[in-house]
Amino acid sequence: MAADRNVISGNSVDGIQISGEAADGNFVRGNYIGVDVNGTADLGNGGQGVVIYLGADNNTVGGTAPGAGNVISGNNNGIAINDASTTGNLVRGTSSAPIGPAPWASAIT
Numbered sequence: 001m002a003a004d005r006n007v008i009s010g011n012s013v014d015g016i017q018i019s020g021e022a023a024d025g026n027f028v029r030g031n032y033i034g035v036d037v038n039g040t041a042d043l044g045n046g047g048q049g050v051v052i053y054l055g056a057d058n059n060t061v062g063g064t065a066p067g068a069g070n071v072i073s074g075n076n077n078g079i080a081i082n083d084a085s086t087t088g089n090l091v092r093g094t095s096s097a098p099i100g101p102a103p104w105a106s107a108i109t
C-alpha cells in the first residue's frame with residue numbers, strides 16, 4: 001500500500017477536507033500529509049492536515065492494517081474534527097513518533 005500513497009502537502013489551506021452531511025464513510029489511509037515524498041521533511045499545509053466537519057460522519061483516518069497509517073506532520077494542525085453534527089469519526093493507530101513504530105501507525109506531529 002505504501003507505494004500507492006498520496007503526498008498531500010504544501011497547500012495554502014487544508015490538506016484534506018471531508019465536509020458536509022453527505023460526506024460519510026470515507027477512509028484516509030496510507031498518505032503523507034504535510035511532509036515531502038520521503039516522509040521526512042516539513043512541507044506542511046497552511047491549514048489542517050485533515051479536517052472533518054459540517055456533518056461528515058463515520059469517516060476513518062488511518063487503520064489497523066499494515067500501510068493504513070498516515071504520516072501527518074508539519075501542518076498548522078494535524079487533524080481537526082469539528083461541529084456537533086459531525087459524529088462517529090475514527091482516528092486509528094496514532095503515534096507521536098515521526099513515522100510510527102509499526103507500519104500501520106498514523107504519525108501525527
Ligand SMILES: [Ca+2]
Pocket residue numbers: 020021022023024055056057
Ligand atoms: Ca453526515
